[in-house]
Amino acid sequence: MEKKRVDDGVTPRLDRFGFAKQEHNSPERLVRSKSAVEHQREERRLRKWRKMIGVGGSDWKHYVRRKPHVVKRRIRKGIPDCLRGLVWQLISGSRDLLLMNPGVYEQLVIYETSASELDIIRDISRTFPSHVFYQQRHGPGQRSLYNVLKAYSVYDREVGYVQGMGFVAGLLLLYMSEEDAFWLLVALLKGAVHAPMEGLYLEGLPLVQQYMFQFDHLMREYLPKIGEHFTEEMINPSMYASQWFITVFSYSFPFHLALRIWDVFLYEGVKIVFKVGLALLKYCHDDLVKLPFEKLIHYLRNFPDDAMNPDKLLPMAYSFKVSKQLEELKQEYEKINGKVAKSQVRQKQPQSAA
Amino acid sequence: MGAYRAEDDYDYLFKVVLIGDSGVGKSNLLSRFTRNEFSLESKSTIGVEFATRSIRVDDKVVKAQIWDTAGQERYRAITSAYYRGAVGALLVYDVTRHVTFENVERWLKELRDHTDSNIVIMLVGNKADLRHLRAVQTEDATSFAEKEHTYFMETSALESLNVESAFTEVLTQIYQIVSRKALESGDDAAAVPKGQTINVDDVSAVKKGGCCSS
Numbered sequence: 141m142e143k144k145r146v147d148d149g150v151t152p153r154l155d156r157f158g159f160a161k162q163e164h165n166s167p168e169r170l171v172r173s174k175s176a177v178e179h180q181r182e183e184r185r186l187r188k189w190r191k192m193i194g195v196g197g198s199d200w201k202h203y204v205r206r207k208p209h210v211v212k213r214r215i216r217k218g219i220p221d222c223l224r225g226l227v228w229q230l231i232s233g234s235r236d237l238l239l240m241n242p243g244v245y246e247q248l249v250i251y252e253t254s255a256s257e258l259d260i261i262r263d264i265s266r267t268f269p270s271h272v273f274y275q276q277r278h279g280p281g282q283r284s285l286y287n288v289l290k291a292y293s294v295y296d297r298e299v300g301y302v303q304g305m306g307f308v309a310g311l312l313l314l315y316m317s318e319e320d321a322f323w324l325l326v327a328l329l330k331g332a333v334h335a336p337m338e339g340l341y342l343e344g345l346p347l348v349q350q351y352m353f354q355f356d357h358l359m360r361e362y363l364p365k366i367g368e369h370f371t372e373e374m375i376n377p378s379m380y381a382s383q384w385f386i387t388v389f390s391y392s393f394p395f396h397l398a399l400r401i402w403d404v405f406l407y408e409g410v411k412i413v414f415k416v417g418l419a420l421l422k423y424c425h426d427d428l429v430k431l432p433f434e435k436l437i438h439y440l441r442n443f444p445d446d447a448m449n450p451d452k453l454l455p456m457a458y459s460f461k462v463s464k465q466l467e468e469l470k471q472e473y474e475k476i477n478g479k480v481a482k483s484q485v486r487q488k489q490p491q492s493a494a
Numbered sequence: 495m496g497a498y499r500a501e502d503d504y505d506y507l508f509k510v511v512l513i514g515d516s517g518v519g520k521s522n523l524l525s526r527f528t529r530n531e532f533s534l535e536s537k538s539t540i541g542v543e544f545a546t547r548s549i550r551v552d553d554k555v556v557k558a559q560i561w562d563t564a565g566q567e568r569y570r571a572i573t574s575a576y577y578r579g580a581v582g583a584l585l586v587y588d589v590t591r592h593v594t595f596e597n598v599e600r601w602l603k604e605l606r607d608h609t610d611s612n613i614v615i616m617l618v619g620n621k622a623d624l625r626h627l628r629a630v631q632t633e634d635a636t637s638f639a640e641k642e643h644t645y646f647m648e649t650s651a652l653e654s655l656n657v658e659s660a661f662t663e664v665l666t667q668i669y670q671i672v673s674r675k676a677l678e679s680g681d682d683a684a685a686v687p688k689g690q691t692i693n694v695d696d697v698s699a700v701k702k703g704g705c706c707s708s
Contacts, residue, residue: 259566262517269535303516303566304540344571378572382541391540434559437544 157395158314160270186220193223193230200230212407216458218450219403225315231407233332234324245319248291256293256301260286267306273314284318285310291322292329299329302341304386311390311398334409340386350477351385352377354469355414358462363421365429373433380440384417385410392441393448400450411462419457423447504548504557508668509579510661513601514586515594516565519620522651523586524562527661532652539564542576549662551669558582558665570604577608581672582616582664587635589619589648590627595635602642614667615644618660623650 153161174182192203192211204211219227229235254260264282268274273281288309293301305325312321329338339347355377360367370376383391388405389398404412421428424439424447431439447453512520521539525531528545543562548555561580563573577583585601587594598617605615617639619630632648639646645663649656 259516263538266517266536266538269537302568303538303564306538307540341568343568345568348572378575379542379544382572386540391537434544434546441543 154272155395157399158272159268159395160272182220185217186222189214189220189223189227193227197226197230197235215403215407216454218400221399224399224403225320228312228315228402228406229320229324231333232324232327234320234327237327237332238320238323241323245291245322248294248322249287249318252291252294254290254293254300255297257290260289260293260301260306263303263306267310271310271314274310281313284313284321287318288313288322288325292325295322295326296329296338298343299338299341304383304391305341307387307390311402337410348378348382348385350470350473351410351414352382353473354466355381355417357469357472358414358418358460358465359421361465362418362460363425366421366425369429370436373431373436375433375436375440379437381417385413388413389416397448397450397453400454404454411466412457414462414466415457415460416453418460418462419453420447423453423456502548502557503555505554506556506669506672508556508558508581508665510558510560510582510584510664511577511580511605512560512562512584512586513573513577513605514565514584514618515588515591515597515601518565518586518588518591518594519651520562520565520584520586523584523618523620523649523657523660524560526651526654526657528560530654532654534652541569542573547661549665551666554669556665556669558661560661574604574608577605580609580613581668582614583609584616584618584660584664585644586618586620587630588621589630590621590624592629595619595630598638602644612671614664614671615642616660616664617642617644617646619646619648620651622648622655623653 155161191199192214193200194203215227215231229238264286265274265277267285271281273279274285276282285306289301289306292299292305292309308328309321309325312324316324327333328336329341330336331338337347339345339350359370359377388410389401393401401412401416420443424443427439427444428436512524514520516538521536521543522532524543524545525533525536528547539562541564544560545562546557546559548557550556561576563569563576583605585598585605587598589595602615605613617635619632619635622628635646635648645667647656647660647663649660651657
């Protein structure tokens with residue numbers, strides 16, 4: 141296990157996404173070689189998608205307005221990999237931001253300085269270290285990643301740079317240019333189409349805390365046996381699910397699965413993260429209700445390979461309906477949290493050390 | 495959130511936290527100690543990670559439940575919850591980056607704000623293999639540790655230098671405090687049901703034991 145691949149001097153074997161092949165969770169086992177029929181089906185699918193998008197995305201908005209459900213259904217089946225980068229920009233609203241802000245990205249990268257520069261540099265080589273694009277020290281991958289993160293930390297100095305953003309930016313950069321990736325990051329965090337996600341990274345990580353609260357309650361409602369068992373074993377969502385939200389599954393999940401989740405995430409919003417989380421637990425229900433604390437912690441970070449199959453996991457995820465509860469839980473959280481925050485302020489006043 | 499019970503056999507279960515600035519090598523110290531692995535290409539830790547290892551102290555099996563936390567300041571909002579119930583801490587800095595040593599004081603305060611006063615703290619200067627890049631002198635760290643009443647060791651997770659000793663020392667010290675307290679108070683810590691956190695005069699630890707020894 142030690143020094144794997146570091147000094148063997150041989151070019152590592154890569155999977156179809158450019159990651160060094162791993163012992164486990166490799167997508168190759170899930171993706172059999174395709175038959176002629178499957179190839180034809182894929183070709184048809186691609187033609188449909190091209191028609192839907194139009195040249196450079198010119199027909200997209202029109203199509204979405206006319207047939208939103210067709211779009212939703214097709215996206216849930218997975219965006220064709222060769223169109224992914226473009227479609228992501230269209231559905232996230234980032235393409236509009238880009239067009240409205242010519243020259244801004246360049247300005248941020250070249251002329252501004254950021255207080256986070258050293259923090260970013262330190263994490264660059266620790267972001268997707270097994271991907272060929274990011275492996276070369278100061279290579280094009282690392283430089284783009286640095287530029288996007290630095291630009292964002294200048295663009296929004298209150299957020300700055302927070303660990304985890306690198307995985308999001310790193311994933312985007314595999315499908316689009318620096319400037320496009322930057323604006324997609326802006327679209328997500330500032331909420332171009334869906335609710336803004338900057339709270340995942342702001343001081344106090346308020347949105348992480350809210351999502352953990354919501355996820356915990358949803359899990360207890362839909363999977364009460366797991367909820368009960370987790371209470372007994374003192375497992376709470378921050379021990380396993382905070383990464384799911386902070387990096388939208390890009391930190392430790394197999395890439396082919398992360399991409400499929402991202403397709404839906406960008407079109408439907410963060411609720412897919414809740415749904416996939418619930419589906420994962422449901423899929424592994426029988427194991428999870430049996431395991432003791434330490435084995436649970438391990439399991440929840442290393443789901444079995446068959447649970448990582450998007451064609452099994454995602455349909456299960458879609459079957460959870462969470463919108464209404466998420467809204468209710470959010471209000472409940474805000475109510476409780478408002479009170480807690482106030483009572484803490486009162487308690488802390490006499491000491492005022494910090 | 496105290497220490498937790500586990501299936502395998504042990505006499506004591508101690509919760510230990512790994513803290514310190516981002517990039518000082520906490521995760522590699524943990525993987526070196528628990529799995530004897532080191533990776534130059536590890537990902538930055540998002541949130542918290544966890545691993546365990548049991549060692550023998552005297553004739554007892556002491557199990558360490560070690561929480562590895564994200565180092566970036568912003569993450570303290572969610573990682574400080576994991577300090578609670580910890581009876582030991584490795585406060586790590588990077589001997590090649592002086593700023594990580596300067597921040598030790600803040601980490602220490604953070605730790606003392608959230609844990610029992612009897613917590614065993616080991617100051618750890620990691621990356622000691624990078625001799626030509628050293629920016630923190632051993633004497634400075636030694637005198638800081640003396641002043642703050644913490645233990646101190648320099649380690650290299652890469653070269654496997656002192657990693658074992660650092661963890662073992664912390665666990666042994668905790669063990670001695672717990673067994674001394676138990677002796678003084680005249681009762682056996684084993685009287686506590688398995689899996690519950692007990693407080694032996696400020697030091698919380700778990701002793702796995704029968705329910706009938708009172």
